Amino acid sequence: MGLFxxxxxxxxxxAVENRFFHMENINKFYPMGEEQAHILKDINLDIREGEYLxxxxxxxxxxxTLMNIIGCLDVxxxxxxxxxxxxxxxxxxxxxxxxxSREVGFIFQNSQLLARLTARKNVExxxxxxxxxxxxxxxxxxxxxxxVGLSDRMDHHPNQLSxxxxxxxxxxxxxxxxxxxxxxxxxxxxxxxxxxxxxMALFQExxxxxxxxxxxxxxMNIAAFAHRVVHIIDGELTEGGGTNDA
Amino acid sequence: MLRSIKATLIMIGECVxxxxxxxxxxRVRSFLTVLGILIGVAAVIALITTVNGFxxxxxxxxxxxxxxxxxxxxxxSDLKSGLSPEDLNTLSAMDIVxxxxxxxxxxARVSRGGSYEDSVNVSGKNAYYFxxxxxxxxxxxxxxxxxxxxxxxxxxxxxxxxxxxxxxIDPIGESLYVNGIPFLVVxxxxxxxxxxxxxxxxxxxxxxxxYTTALKLxxxxxxxxxxxxxxxxxxxxxxxDALEAELxxxxxxEEDCYSILxxxxxxxxMKTMLGMVSSLLxxxxxxxxxxxxxxIMNMMLTTVTERTTEIGLKKALGAIPWQIQIQFLIESFLLxxxxxxxxxxxGLLLSLIxxxxxxxxxxxxxxxxxxxAGFSAAVGIIFGWAPARKASKLNPIDALRSM
Numbered sequence: 001m002g003l004f005x006x007x008x009x010x011x012x013x014x015a016v017e018n019r020f021f022h023m024e025n026i027n028k029f030y031p032m033g034e035e036q037a038h039i040l041k042d043i044n045l046d047i048r049e050g051e052y053l054x055x056x057x058x059x060x061x062x063x064x065t066l067m068n069i070i071g072c073l074d075v076x077x078x079x080x081x082x083x084x085x086x087x088x089x090x091x092x093x094x095x096x097x098x099x100x101s102r103e104v105g106f107i108f109q110n111s112q113l114l115a116r117l118t119a120r121k122n123v124e125x126x127x128x129x130x131x132x133x134x135x136x137x138x139x140x141x142x143x144x145x146x147x148v149g150l151s152d153r154m155d156h157h158p159n160q161l162s163x164x165x166x167x168x169x170x171x172x173x174x175x176x177x178x179x180x181x182x183x184x185x186x187x188x189x190x191x192x193x194x195x196x197x198x199x200m201a202l203f204q205e206x207x208x209x210x211x212x213x214x215x216x217x218x219x220m221n222i223a224a225f226a227h228r229v230v231h232i233i234d235g236e237l238t239e240g241g242g243t244n245d246a
Numbered sequence: 247m248l249r250s251i252k253a254t255l256i257m258i259g260e261c262v263x264x265x266x267x268x269x270x271x272x273r274v275r276s277f278l279t280v281l282g283i284l285i286g287v288a289a290v291i292a293l294i295t296t297v298n299g300f301x302x303x304x305x306x307x308x309x310x311x312x313x314x315x316x317x318x319x320x321x322x323s324d325l326k327s328g329l330s331p332e333d334l335n336t337l338s339a340m341d342i343v344x345x346x347x348x349x350x351x352x353x354a355r356v357s358r359g360g361s362y363e364d365s366v367n368v369s370g371k372n373a374y375y376f377x378x379x380x381x382x383x384x385x386x387x388x389x390x391x392x393x394x395x396x397x398x399x400x401x402x403x404x405x406x407x408x409x410x411x412x413x414x415i416d417p418i419g420e421s422l423y424v425n426g427i428p429f430l431v432v433x434x435x436x437x438x439x440x441x442x443x444x445x446x447x448x449x450x451x452x453x454x455x456x457y458t459t460a461l462k463l464x465x466x467x468x469x470x471x472x473x474x475x476x477x478x479x480x481x482x483x484x485x486x487d488a489l490e491a492e493l494x495x496x497x498x499x500e501e502d503c504y505s506i507l508x509x510x511x512x513x514x515x516m517k518t519m520l521g522m523v524s525s526l527l528x529x530x531x532x533x534x535x536x537x538x539x540x541x542i543m544n545m546m547l548t549t550v551t552e553r554t555t556e557i558g559l560k561k562a563l564g565a566i567p568w569q570i571q572i573q574f575l576i577e578s579f580l581l582x583x584x585x586x587x588x589x590x591x592x593g594l595l596l597s598l599i600x601x602x603x604x605x606x607x608x609x610x611x612x613x614x615x616x617x618x619a620g621f622s623a624a625v626g627i628i629f630g631w632a633p634a635r636k637a638s639k640l641n642p643i644d645a646l647r648s649m
């Protein structure tokens with residue numbers, strides 16, 4: 001286990017347009033009655049490929065809004081966001097959806113599986129929207145379910161799976177499209193401590209395999225699993241320095 | 247391009263599967279939702295099929311009554327009160343005419359032994375009549391040319407008459423008194439043997455005699471009612487014109503001496519009227535389809551609200567708005583088409599029962615089925631459009647927030 005002390009801004013030779021993940025002076029306002037609520041304030045963030053970052057902040061700090069912008073569910077009011085060499089601004093909803101499909105694998109707090117579908121079908125879901133053929137879909141879904149250790153649960157429905165297994169299915173679903181980054185929102189929020197640790201162990205394995213992970217959490221203990229922690233408080237982002245592997 | 251079409255088809259296939267599992271997942275609710283469409287389509291199908299069957303029965307009875315025949319009723323002029331047998335021969339000789347059957351009707355007192363009956367329908371026919379209606383005779387012989395020429399006193403009698411006067415004995419060869427004159431029974435008639443339009447309101451005659459004999463009984467020498475049988479393939483309108491020309495000449499071009507009843511044109515008129523009635527009824531029934539459509543729309547709007555999280559999730563997983571829209575559209579389309587299919591089955595069942603009750607022919611009308619299927623599909627798309635659009639417009643962030 002190595003130490004990963006990194007600075008927030010690592011000067012890279014590549015031009016901004018070609019960077020892996022670059023946020024520059026991101027601001028987000030939401031209309032709140034007569035006034036505009038300033039949710040995100042001049043956020044600057046660079047992430048390198050293969051990093052494992054956690055965004056730590058209390059509720060109401062703007063971390064969900066930041067997650068939405070990172071995940072291309074929302075766009076900033078001002079500022080510049082480059083993901084995988086692509087400017088994310090002034091895009092239509094359809095273009096944003098295509099970027100989500102290719103670049104982002106979402107993992108939610110409550111795993112968010114469709115109850116009517118088997119684990120396999122749930123994992124296949126993103127590939128359906130990406131237009132992958134049924135055979136290829138099935139093959140890749142199986143591969144991912146094997147990867148997260150659910151080879152014997154592929155045809156189970158979510159209600160036949162434990163909370164930890166459901167979250168593993170969700171992780172497999174996030175991985176199946178081979179996204180640029182995994183974006184996890186309180187991935188252990190609904191799990192007990194033991195299961196939560198197992199999921200964190202899986203995250204570390206995935207990171208070791210080269211997956212870039214951004215984890216949003218309010219739990220310092222969970223955030224500590226990442227190699228780099230940034231704090232967000234009242235819409236302002238501060239570098240929290242690296243932490244050790246737990 | 248080809249790739250994206252293939253990807254789209256794959257996605258639509260998945261949408262169909264998912265929609266079916268959604269629909270079958272809550273059967274009671276889906277059934278209640280499609281009930282409106284089901285009833286609407288069933289009503290349209292049942293109405294159209296029943297009216298078609300009725301129209302079919304009508305056509306059949308019309309052709310029994312005489313498609314390919316013209317029925318002439320003569321009122322006559324001061325100079326000429328009716329047609330003579332020679333006039334009929336002239337008409338028979340026309341190119342378009344296969345044959346002519348006069349109809350001389352009278353009511354008579356019929357008696358035998360101690361029993362009698364008043365007001366019996368007696369009708370005078372010729373030999374040709376039996377060539378056209380060969381099933382009229384059940385036993386014995388028909389009227390022949392010798393009978394016509396010699397005004398013989400022979401008769402054919404209906405089953406009613408047999409029962410009345412010849413209970414327990416074979417009537418053929420026996421005699422029967424018509425207005426006191428003895429007639430030899432030579433043949434037996436089938437029930438309802440005479441189906442010509444002339445007997446539509448009076449019922450079939452009970453006794454048939456040679457028409458020349460009937461004229462004598464009536465103290466008449468002219469024929470005022472006869473049926474013209476046309477050669478195969480002759481247009482009844484053209485034949486009517488030709489016949490008019492001939493009859494005009496016979497009546498020295500005086501007006502209003504006769505009327506020609508063209509069964510085909512009456513049939514056409516009846517069919518047109520039935521068609522209009524059918525369209526009107528189907529139009530009224532299709533109001534149920536609109537109501538059913540509103541039911542589906544309501545259900546889909548509820549579904550969209552209920553599945554907000556699912557929609558948000560799918561968007562987060564990369565579904566583009568169009569894909570969400572098509573998914574909900576497919577779901578409402580399938581709901582509606584399933585309702586339509588059940589409605590077609592119910593409608594056919596209803597019209598089968600109705601046809602048994604009304605005694606009409608049951609004809610499955612492909613047009614009605616196509617109409618029912620097309621209508622329900624259209625309703626699904628039209629009324630599913632707004633909810634599907636609403637789903638596709640959902641902001642993924644708002645949608646995910648509700649989780």
